[in-house]
Amino acid sequence: MTAHASHPELTKNQALVFGSLSDAGGPLTAYAILDLLRENGFRAPLQVYRALDKLVEYGMVHRLESLNAFVACSHKGCSGHGTAAFAICEKCGDVREFTPDEAISLLRNWTESRGFQLSRTTIELRGTCKNCSVAN
């Protein structure tokens, strides 16, 4: 799997949604995206959700389950790679994406030893980032 292959061709709506997530530089809810894109003619949540489905499928956007929000993959021009993990600061909202290969591999060992066919892994760490704990 190439970590930085070129984008698939995006439709207009997909490009708009991806653009707003990239510009935001952090997570947005579907409805926040909708509001940002009303000036571009968006009118209904489904326009956002449909685009997000595709972008997530392409690996260009990640869904943060514990926030019900979405974030652009931190790899520029990313078109899909392995499982990512997220450290989410509850103070400032900052989200750091990382790839804990060893931990993921241990989790995969667990699933394989039980005959569990793994299709998707969610790893989300909630807490306080360095900046925010210093600043108190």
Added chain:
Amino acid sequence: MTAHASHPELTKNQALVFGSLSDAGGPLTAYAILDLLRENGFRAPLQVYRALDKLVEYGMVHRLESLNAFVACSHKGCSGHGTAAFAICEKCGDVREFTPDEAISLLRNWTESRGFQLSRTTIELRGTCKNCSVAN
């Protein structure tokens, strides 16, 4: 942290909610719990959510972020323990709780090296359990 300490005293509502989750033997949404407990006088979602908040705080119930559902901790009489992970079968809905200590420790290493104060870890594996992949 004791893994099987005795319950805190539960209020009536908390005991009812915990009971329905235990009886279910699997995840339930808050509204599914509400429907189960209508015969016990429950009338509003908040009664369920308030009880769930406490039960999660006590560590007796886990929230499954990727399902927006709740499940009784698989340790009988559990009153809180370390981070758990969940393997969720998308075919049959079965949820297996486990404790991948090494993986969790690697994730904690990552956070510590970045000065990230970790407060809560979510690990959820989606896929197909052994039974369901055999059965096709």
Added chain:
DNA sequence: TTACTTGTGTAATAATATAACGCCAAAGTT
């Protein structure tokens, strides 16, 4: 007594997500 805390009941509403419909354009046939 007062004040404070915790749990409760209720109504209303907010926030997140999907179903169902029909239209259109591109691409691949026959």
Added chain:
DNA sequence: AACTTTGGCGTTATATTATTACACAAGTAA
């Protein structure tokens, strides 16, 4: 060309999940 298939799109309505706000009751600490 006509026909079909596919994917995306727009719209309305609705379903699902979660919270805000307000009032009350019981316990307990001062």
